[in-house]
Every structure is written in structure tokens, then in C-alpha cells.
Amino acid sequence: MSILLNVENYKVYYRTLSGYIRAVDGVYLSVDKGKIIGVVGESGSGKSTLALSLVLPKPPMVIKGGRVIFDNSIDMLNLNTNERRKLLFTRISIIPQYSLDALPVIKKIRKLITDLARDKNIDVEELLNLFKERLKTVNLPDRVLDMYPIELSGGMRQRVVIAISTLLKPDLLIADEPTSALDVVTQRQVLELLTDLRDQGIIRSLIFITHDIAAVRQIADKIATMYAGKIVEIGDLESTITSPLHPYTSLLIKSVPSLEVSYRTKTLRGLGGIPPSLLNPPEGCRFHPRCPYVKPTCTREEPPLVKVGSSYVACWLYSKR
Amino acid sequence: MIYELSEDVLNLKNVSKYFYVGLIKRSTIKAVDGVSLNVKKGEILGLLGESGSGKSTIAKLILKILKPTRGAIYYRERNIWEIDSKEYYTRVQGVFQDPYASFNPRRKVLDILIDVLLNYYPKIERSKAYEVINNVLEKVGISIKDVVNKYPHEFSGGQLQRISIARALLVKPEIIIADEPVSMVDASTRIDILNIFIELKKEGLTSVIIGHDLSLIHYVSDRVAVMYKGQIVEEGPADILLDPLHPYTKMLLESIPRIDKKWSTEPQYKILPLEIREKTYGCVFADRCPFKSKKCVKEEPPLIDLGKPRVKCWLYQEA
Amino acid sequence: MSNLTKSIVWILIKRNYKFWTCLSIVLFIIMLALLGPYSTPYKPNDVVTPRLPPQSSHPFGTDNLGYDVFSASVYGLRVSLMVGFVAAVVATTVGVTLGLIAGLKGGIVDSIIDSITNILIAIPTVFIMIIVGTFYVTGAGAGTARELLNMIFIGTTIGLLMWHWTARAVRSQVIALKTSDYVAVSILSGNSSFKVLIKDILPNIASYILLVFVIQLANGLATSVTLEFLGIKASEWSLFARVMQWLQMGALIAHVWWAWLIPGALIVMLIASLYIIVLALDEVFNPRLRRI
Numbered sequence: 001m002s003i004l005l006n007v008e009n010y011k012v013y014y015r016t017l018s019g020y021i022r023a024v025d026g027v028y029l030s031v032d033k034g035k036i037i038g039v040v041g042e043s044g045s046g047k048s049t050l051a052l053s054l055v056l057p058k059p060p061m062v063i064k065g066g067r068v069i070f071d072n073s074i075d076m077l078n079l080n081t082n083e084r085r086k087l088l089f090t091r092i093s094i095i096p097q098y099s100l101d102a103l104p105v106i107k108k109i110r111k112l113i114t115d116l117a118r119d120k121n122i123d124v125e126e127l128l129n130l131f132k133e134r135l136k137t138v139n140l141p142d143r144v145l146d147m148y149p150i151e152l153s154g155g156m157r158q159r160v161v162i163a164i165s166t167l168l169k170p171d172l173l174i175a176d177e178p179t180s181a182l183d184v185v186t187q188r189q190v191l192e193l194l195t196d197l198r199d200q201g202i203i204r205s206l207i208f209i210t211h212d213i214a215a216v217r218q219i220a221d222k223i224a225t226m227y228a229g230k231i232v233e234i235g236d237l238e239s240t241i242t243s244p245l246h247p248y249t250s251l252l253i254k255s256v257p258s259l260e261v262s263y264r265t266k267t268l269r270g271l272g273g274i275p276p277s278l279l280n281p282p283e284g285c286r287f288h289p290r291c292p293y294v295k296p297t298c299t300r301e302e303p304p305l306v307k308v309g310s311s312y313v314a315c316w317l318y319s320k321r
Numbered sequence: 322m323i324y325e326l327s328e329d330v331l332n333l334k335n336v337s338k339y340f341y342v343g344l345i346k347r348s349t350i351k352a353v354d355g356v357s358l359n360v361k362k363g364e365i366l367g368l369l370g371e372s373g374s375g376k377s378t379i380a381k382l383i384l385k386i387l388k389p390t391r392g393a394i395y396y397r398e399r400n401i402w403e404i405d406s407k408e409y410y411t412r413v414q415g416v417f418q419d420p421y422a423s424f425n426p427r428r429k430v431l432d433i434l435i436d437v438l439l440n441y442y443p444k445i446e447r448s449k450a451y452e453v454i455n456n457v458l459e460k461v462g463i464s465i466k467d468v469v470n471k472y473p474h475e476f477s478g479g480q481l482q483r484i485s486i487a488r489a490l491l492v493k494p495e496i497i498i499a500d501e502p503v504s505m506v507d508a509s510t511r512i513d514i515l516n517i518f519i520e521l522k523k524e525g526l527t528s529v530i531i532g533h534d535l536s537l538i539h540y541v542s543d544r545v546a547v548m549y550k551g552q553i554v555e556e557g558p559a560d561i562l563l564d565p566l567h568p569y570t571k572m573l574l575e576s577i578p579r580i581d582k583k584w585s586t587e588p589q590y591k592i593l594p595l596e597i598r599e600k601t602y603g604c605v606f607a608d609r610c611p612f613k614s615k616k617c618v619k620e621e622p623p624l625i626d627l628g629k630p631r632v633k634c635w636l637y638q639e640a
Numbered sequence: 641m642s643n644l645t646k647s648i649v650w651i652l653i654k655r656n657y658k659f660w661t662c663l664s665i666v667l668f669i670i671m672l673a674l675l676g677p678y679s680t681p682y683k684p685n686d687v688v689t690p691r692l693p694p695q696s697s698h699p700f701g702t703d704n705l706g707y708d709v710f711s712a713s714v715y716g717l718r719v720s721l722m723v724g725f726v727a728a729v730v731a732t733t734v735g736v737t738l739g740l741i742a743g744l745k746g747g748i749v750d751s752i753i754d755s756i757t758n759i760l761i762a763i764p765t766v767f768i769m770i771i772v773g774t775f776y777v778t779g780a781g782a783g784t785a786r787e788l789l790n791m792i793f794i795g796t797t798i799g800l801l802m803w804h805w806t807a808r809a810v811r812s813q814v815i816a817l818k819t820s821d822y823v824a825v826s827i828l829s830g831n832s833s834f835k836v837l838i839k840d841i842l843p844n845i846a847s848y849i850l851l852v853f854v855i856q857l858a859n860g861l862a863t864s865v866t867l868e869f870l871g872i873k874a875s876e877w878s879l880f881a882r883v884m885q886w887l888q889m890g891a892l893i894a895h896v897w898w899a900w901l902i903p904g905a906l907i908v909m910l911i912a913s914l915y916i917i918v919l920a921l922d923e924v925f926n927p928r929l930r931r932i
Contacts, residue, residue, distance in 0.1 A: 017650065043477075184576045185573070187576070188584065213580065217583070218578045252509055255508060255510075255511065256580040257536045258579070259563060262540050263519045263541060268540070269512065269513070270513035270516075414828060425840050425844070437830060
């Protein structure tokens with residue numbers, strides 16, 4: 001089977017005094033081996049929760065249901081802490097949001113690696129050599145080892161983080177907004193680097209989570225759009241970008257002005273309304289308050305995820321009530 | 322009848338802002354370095370630059386939050402530091418990047434808005450104040466019902482940023498300086514917020530919109546200026562961004578992810594591995610420029626006038 | 641998302657056992673000092689049977705000279721606590737005021753205040769306190785006006801040597817707030833500097849000042865107790881002055897451990913609890929420290 005990660009009806013909530021925040025509410029996703037899937041979502045979509053919950057679930061995060069099968073054999077939701085610890089870093093690795101600021105300021109990079117080696121019971125020399133190799137792939141010189149994170153630029157720190165998280169050649173790398181804090185030129189470098197890592201076999205598959213649909217367009221093979229805790233569309237890159245099925249995907253694409261357009265030639269329109277509440281999501285289809293094609297059914301019942309051509313979409317435009 | 326060229330409302334003449342860092346080994350950071358810029362009445366001027374380019378410092382200089390180390394800023398030929406601040410703020414207002422940081426988290430949003438009116442029209446009646454606030458909120462697409470009794474954190478980023486703009490409009494300013502007004506707002510609502518400035522232009526408002534997103538700045542501006550390391554490297558009508566002259570802008574254009582096509586070839590502008598910033602005595606972009614010559618390293622180019630566009634690059638020097 | 645924030649804060653305080661335990665300890669000890677004297681028939685000067693271990697008539701026992709340790713503790717704690725409290729109030733008042741001025745005004749005023757704090761840090765303050773204390777304070781009878789005067793005097797001296805810490809802390813907070821966007825917006829909205837101070841800056845450092853006060857309270861108590869050991873006591877009944885006397889008169893040798901251990905434990909728990917309360921509150925106020 002060529003599927004590396006299969007996610008079905010996955011639910012992750014946050015427990016609060018006012019109720020459950022339904023950050024991930026029935027997500028379906030599959031990641032093929034050797035492919036890059038881009039998960040696009042904005043604030044209140046639950047995408048970061050999706051990423052973190054797969055790897056480091058912590059209270060008040062509560063996994064409320066679903067199935068997550070890794071490499072056709074490992075049931076991710078029924079692992080104990082030890083088993084999960086073993087997986088982390090060796091087979092699944094994550095680059096969390098803001099990670100480039102999470103590097104401990106007072107430790108030299110070398111110390112970070114030696115600490116890691118001790119933690120994972122790996123020979124320190126071996127890990128350091130691996131790291132030096134990885135530094136070459138990310139286009140950083142060896143002397144980075146003896147520098148403090150604060151001496152490095154944002155782009156360099158991000159590349160260090162990428163080097164560390166891919167040290168043990170994980171099958172699956174999850175990157176949550178890896179380039180948002182970087183300037184445009186460095187962003188291109190980092191994104192092309194991630195593609196390189198996949199091409200060279202250092203990682204097998206990549207889940208790239210972001211709000212920037214144009215960035216996803218550059219490197220992904222498949223694209224999934226997430227809204228209010230649900231995946232509303234998944235499909236091949238080309239077909240989704242050229243003919244998006246879900247109204248949200250379509251509006252997202254339209255709100256990125258293509259270069260030739262200026263307000264003097266054409267006034268663009270963004271998506272109106274406000275981001276959805278995950279505490280009290282709208283009834284029926286969660287997108288209906290902002291959807292230009294809303295019908296009565298949409299306000300009452302949630303549309304199922306159905307296959308349309310080679311894509312999947314959750315929208316009453318494509319299913320019969 | 323002679324058609325009058327649009328007048329300048331703001332003029333920056335050779336403005337520099339230096340910061341001195343360090344107790345023992347003092348080093349100078351040239352946040353803004355010899356910038357001359359004019360803003361014409363009724364236009365939307367886009368200031369494009371990445372972080373560290375000095376664009377936010379320019380905003381703070383114009384808004385009298387910082388004082389220039391060298392040079393001067395003029396509002397209609399008057400030095401802004403010779404104008405009483407409270408009066409100045411009835412002509413020039415500001416909107417900042419992070420809507421949540423722009424409001425005191427402990428105060429209700431409506432109170433913050435009413436304060437503005439009370440400061441400038443102390444005898445205003447409550448009902449009239451609500452009317453004025455309601456009008457201004459409508460202009461930015463918010464209804465006053467949605468604002469009553471709420472604290473800043475109860476709004477989405479997009480809504481709060483609109484309210485920020487409304488706050489700036491309450492005193493009926495002539496110019497608004499917007500520093501990255503949409504970078505912290507959801508991508509799908511950015512266009513809507515930029516459209517507000519376009520609508521306001523029809524009512525005569527002059528805007529300076531500062532940002533790092535080339536496509537958005539191109540969309541919303543009439544004229545643009547591109548900043549790099551504290552200097553303006555290119556300036557002209559917004560369309561120069563589509564076919565830039567300065568190598569830096571070309572590099573930006575090549576690197577932005579576009580929705581309509583993939584990055585083409587190998588990028589032309591490979592950054593040195595350790596991003597070494599050598600002290601350059603000449604052009605500020607020389608250490609990264611693929612076209613650099615000996616002259617570029619030694620001498621700083623002037624802003625060369627090519628008619629409408631102006632470029633700070635030796636490549637365009639007249640023979 | 642106000643509900644979410646409120647829930648998190650409430651959960652943090654509710655579940656924070658450290659906070660409640662320590663708060664109880666502090667309140668208990670304060671109650672002891674306030675109400676203790678009414679619950680014991682003995683006065684600190686009454687001599688009863690010596691060397692009695694803790695028992696129902698003498699909860700803390702008696703020392704080798706016959707003094708009731710419980711009454712010495714509850715009468716004496718009052719004095720020690722009062723001195724520490726005065727020190728904290730003085731340090732916080734002076735420190736907050738100067739910190740605000742230095743942070744807001746900047747420039748020369750800031751430099752002057754900075755130099756003063758630098759000097760204060762360099763001076764060995766305990767040394768000064770000893771000198772001042774020795775020259776001025778004389779043993780006063782308990783409950784007299786002289787005792788009150790002494791307590792205020794010692795407390796103020798300690799406070800005047802501690803305020804620099806508060807001033808620095810407050811100054812950096814004020815500077816951070818001063819450069820924040822909403823203060824800039826407040827100025828753009830036409831608010832006068834005074835209004836900005838009252839409405840925008842003070843409310844947002846209020847919780848910080850509270851924490852700083854509690855820290856100074858702990859520091860002030862520690863210093864007050866130290867001074868008592870060295871003989872600088874506001875009155876005859878100052879607890880640790882008495883404990884010192886008892887030790888000098890052979891309490892250790894006489895194996896009356898309750899005479900010095902119990903008062904010692906009380907004050908250590910009080911000071912430690914105050915610090916832990918600050919840590920716990922800091923977790924609540926400072927989102928970055930939360931382990932959620």
C-alpha cells in the first residue's frame with residue numbers, strides 16, 4: 001500500500017469550562033508515500049491542532065475519536081507514551097510553528113545535538129556526524145555547530161530546525177507554518193529545501209501546513225483545504241487550483257491577487273464575514289454563513305465528504321440531500 | 322487653464338534615523354538612511370520592504386513617535402516637529418500591524434473610540450458621539466451594534482483592524498499611514514481591508530500603505546517606493562513592480578510564490594551561505610547583487626531619475 | 641475568546657495547590673500574630689516552669705529560663721512582621737514612583753535615577769542598616785509608642801535600601817509598555833500623557849506591582865529578622881531578638897529545641913510561602929510560563 005498516513009473521522013477537542021472547542025472535528029486525510037500534501041487553512045481552522053495532536057497530544061487537548069493509521073500498521077491513537085516517544089523523531093517528526101524562536105538561546109547548537117543524543121540513547125559522535133551531513137543538505141557550514149541560535153538569521157535558524165528534525169530520516173515530516181516569519185527570498189529557499197529533502201529520500205512524505213495557498217501551490221502534490229475543524233476539499237494540486245470544487249477553496253484562490261491585477265483595472269473581493277467559532281460552530285455546513293451559494297439544506301445538515309472525479313469535497317453542491 | 326500638478330502633502334527630505342546599541346562597544350544601526358520621499362495629495366503610496374528595511378521606522382518618524390537623527394519631515398511645508406502634536410494628529414493618523422496590540426486589552430473598544438472624540442471635541446454630546454462613531458464604523462464595514470460592550474479580544478483580527486482604521490478616521494485626517502495593515506489578518510480578508518483605503522481615496526483621503534507583500538502593494542497603490550536596508554532603492558508608478566529596474570526588486574519578484582504558476586528556473590539570486598553582511602561602503606545591495614561591479618562596492622549610487630521611475634543603481638547611470 | 645482565557649486563569653488558580661497551601665500558611669501565621677496574644681494567658685516576660693516540652697498548657701513549650709515560647713512567638717511575631725511590612729510598603733511606594741518616572745521620562749531623569757540605583761546596589765546595605773540601627777534604636781517597652789516608632793523607623797530604613805530593585809523592575813515594565821502599539825495609538829488619539837499613564841500604563845502593570853510587593857515583603861521580613869538577630873530590635877519583645885538571647889543563654893545546650901526551632905520554622909515557612917505565592921501567581925499572569 002502506498003499510503004503512509006491514513007486519518008479517518010479524526011476528532012481533537014480542547015476541554016474548557018465553557019465547553020469543548022472542536023478544533024479538529026471529523027477530519028479525513030491520507031498522505032501517500034513520497035508525496036507532499038499541503039493543508040491550507042486560516043485562523044480558526046484547527047490546522048495546528050491537527051499537526052500537534054498527531055505527534056504531541058497534551059492536555060487540555062483531548063482526542064475524541066477517529067482512526068489514525070501510520071504505515072498501514074501502527075494505530076497512532078492507541079499508543080502508550082513510550083511507544084509514541086519511540087516513533088517521534090525516528091519515523092515521524094514535526095517542525096512546530098514558531099520553532100525558529102524555540103531554539104534555547106543559551107545553548108550552542110552542538111549542545112542541542114549532544115543533549116538529543118543522550119535523550120534518545122544514540123551515540124553522540126554518530127549523531128554529530130549525521131548532523132554535519134544534514135547541514136550540507138540544508139546548505140549551512142559546519143561552524144554553525146559552535147554558534148548560538150541568536151547569532152543566526154531567521155532563515156538559518158529555520159534550516160537548523162529542519163536539519164535537526166530530519167536527522168534520523170523520518171518517514172513523515174510535519175511542518176507547521178515553516179516560513180511565515182521569513183522574508184520572501186528565504187522562504188523560497190526553505191520551501192525548495194523541503195522538496196529537496198523529499199527528492200533525496202531523507203524524508204518520505206511531507207505534510208505542509210500553512211495559510212498561504214500560493215506557497216502550497218509551489219511545492220505540493222496534493223492540496224487539502226481546512227475550514228472550522230473539517231477538511232472541505234482534497235485533490236491533486238493542478239485540478240484543485242485550476243478548478244476548485246468547494247466555494248471556500250475557490251474564494252481563497254481568488255483572494256490572492258495575481259500580479260497583473262491592480263485596483264484600477266479590477267476590484268477584487270475577499271471572503272466576507274468572520275472566522276468561525278470552534279466553540280459553537282455554525283449549524284449544518286460550517287461554511288454556510290459566508291458561502292455565496294448557500295441553500296436551505298446547508299443551514300441544517302452537514303454535507304458528507306464525497307468523491308468528485310479524483311478529488312473529495314464536502315459540499316451540498318455535489319451531493320444529493 | 323493650467324492643470325496643477327498634485328501638491329505634496331508630506332515631504333521627507335534626506336531623513337535618517339540611527340540607533341546606537343551597546344554599552345561598551347557602541348555600534349550604529351542605520352534604520353533609515355538618507356530617505357527622501359514625497360507623498361502627493363489624494364494618492365495611495367505603497368512602501369514595499371521586508372523586515373529590517375526601515376519601513377516601520379519611517380511610519381514612526383512620520384507619526385512623530387520617533388525623531389529623525391538627520392533631515393526633516395514636512396507637512397505642507399511646515400516641519401512636523403514645529404507643529405503641535407495634537408493638531409498634527411488631526412491631519413495625520415496611523416494604523417499599525419497587530420490589531421490586538423493596538424488596543425488596551427483592559428478597556429472596552431467603544432470607550433477607546435469615544436475617548437478620541439472627547440479629546441478633540443470635549444463638549445460633544447453622547448448621542449452625537451455615537452452618531453459620528455456609527456458613521457465611521459459603517460465606512461469600514463462594521464455595525465455599531467457589533468461593537469457595543471465588547472473588549473478587543475472578542476473580535477476577529479480582521480474586524481479589529483477595521484475598527485483600528487475607524488479610530489484613525491474619527492478625527493477626519495488628511496493622511497493615514499498604515500504600517501503592515503493586513504499582515505496579521507487572514508489571507509482571505511486582506512483584499513477587503515485594502516479596499517477600504519481605495520474607497521476612502523474617493524473621499525479625498527491620502528494613504529501611505531506599508532507592506533512586504535509585492536502583489537498586495539501592487540494591487541492597492543498608485544505609486545510605490547521600494548526600501549532595502551534603510552534606503553529607497555526604487556520608486557515610481559505601481560506597475561514598475563511588474564517589471565522592476567532595481568536588482569533587489571527583481572529578486573523579490575522572482576521569489577514570491579504565485580498562485581498562477583510555479584517558480585520557474587533556478588533562482589538567479591543565490592544568497593551566500595552564512596548571509597554574511599559585510600560592511601559595504603558602496604551600494605547597500607552590493608553584497609548580494611549578481612550584477613555588481615567594482616564601482617558598486619566602492620561608491621553609493623544616487624537615486625537616478627529616469628522620468629517617472631527613479632532607481633538607485635549604477636546600472637542605470639547615463640553613459 | 642474571553643471565555644477561554646477566563647477558564648484558563650480560573651483553572652490555573654483553582655488547581656494550583658502550591659498557591660492555596662502557601663496562602664493558607666501565610667494567613668495562618670498572620671492570624672497567629674494578630675490573635676495569638678489573646679489566646680495565651682502568659683506574657684513574654686512571665687517566668688514559669690523552665691524546660692517544658694510542647695504540651696497543652698504551653699503549645700510551644702518553655703525555654704531553659706522559663707519563658708513561654710508560644711507567647712514570646714505570638715507577641716514577637718507582630719513586631720517582626722510589622723517591620724517587614726513597613727519595609728515592603730516603603731520600598732514599593734518609593735520604587736514604583738521612581739521607576740515610573742524613570743521609565744516615562746527617560747533622558748536625564750532616567751540617568752540620574754539609574755545612577756542612584758547603581759550606588760545602592762553597590763553599597764552593602766546590611767552594614768548601613770546595622771550602623772543606623774545601632775545608633776538610633778534603643779530597647780523600647782512593648783506596646784509603647786516608642787515601639788511603634790522604632791518599628792516604623794527600622795522598617796523605613798530597610799525599605800529605603802530595598803527600593804532600587806522595585807524601581808528597576810517597574811522601569812523596565814513601563815518602558816516595555818511605553819513602546820507598545822496601544823500606547824502609541826493612545827497618543828495618536830489625543831490623550832494627554834497623564835491620561836495615558838492612568839488609563840493605559842498603570843492598569844497593565846498593576847498585577848506586576850502586586851507581585852513585586854509580595855517579593856519585597858519576603859525580603860523585608862528576612863532582613864528584619866536578620867537585624868533582630870544582630871540586636872537591632874524594635875522592642876524587648878521582638879521575636880528573634882529573644883530567640884537570640886535564648887540561644888546565648890544556653891538553649892542549645894539545654895536541649896530545648898522547641899525554643900529555637902519552632903520560631904525559626906515559622907519564619908522560614910512564612911518567607912518561603914511568600915516566594916512560592918509569587919511564583920504561582922506569576923504562572924497565572926504570565927501566559928508564557930503556563931505548561932498548558
